[in-house]
Amino acid sequence: MDNIDAWVWWLVGAVGLGIPLVVTAMPEFGMFAVGAVAAAVVAGFGFGIVAQVLTFVVVSVALIAVVRPIAARHNRQRPELATGVDALKGRQAVVLERVDGSGGRVKLAGEIWSARALDTDRVYEVGEQVDVVDIEGATAIVM
Template identity: 75%
Template sequence: MDIDAWVWWLIGAVGLGIPLVLTAMPEFGMFAVGAVAAAVVAALGGGIVAQVLVFVIVSVALTAVVRVIAGRQRADRAPQHATGIDALKGRQAIVLERVTGGGGRIKLAGEIWSARSFDHGFSYEPGEQVDVVDIDGATAVVM
């Protein structure tokens, strides 16, 4: 019994689909689709060179397209807004107790924070508005 080439390509596609399911590596899925495309070429009477070329072209093209789409999805999931401590940097605060290079208190985002001036030579008096340039532990660094 002689098995046609298209049947071998389908067996190969199934063989490539098994590791796809077991390992969740999408590359195996791209190769399986390439093998199905090669099976179609074989069923239409294409030679072995055409079959292998279609397999390679379809597999590589699908891998490239999926990689681009996955890259866009990954970039879209990147945080659009700063959260936590990063969200406080750049905000304005009101000085509650004199702030020097050694310390002081500010009201930042509705909460009272310990603070120190960015430049140790500067001080800020109560009621002044300051900008938060960094958060150092539980201390806001202001200027």
């Protein structure tokens, strides 16, 4: 075991840190793995253990300090393009069958949807235009 160079141990450590990255999807493990690879490079150039450990710590901490805030900011951003049922909210539909608090049918985005009035006392007759305020399952909630 004493014959194995330090850079090999750092690469083994990098692989070891890569495993939990894949299993847990925690990007911090990947940043530590990159730090271990940097330490392996330093060891390959013949620097001592102090320089290797400092390289590992500095690279790992720098990556966490720089990448985590960028990833968190990116994660907080809402998608600009609404898709699926979110894209249908706020659109207009045409009543095909009388819509009241218990049900009915509307034509929404070229498709026929079951619909229910948001205000249970309100009734929408055939041909009226209504606004979709929500989608619950396969039912458009209209007003």
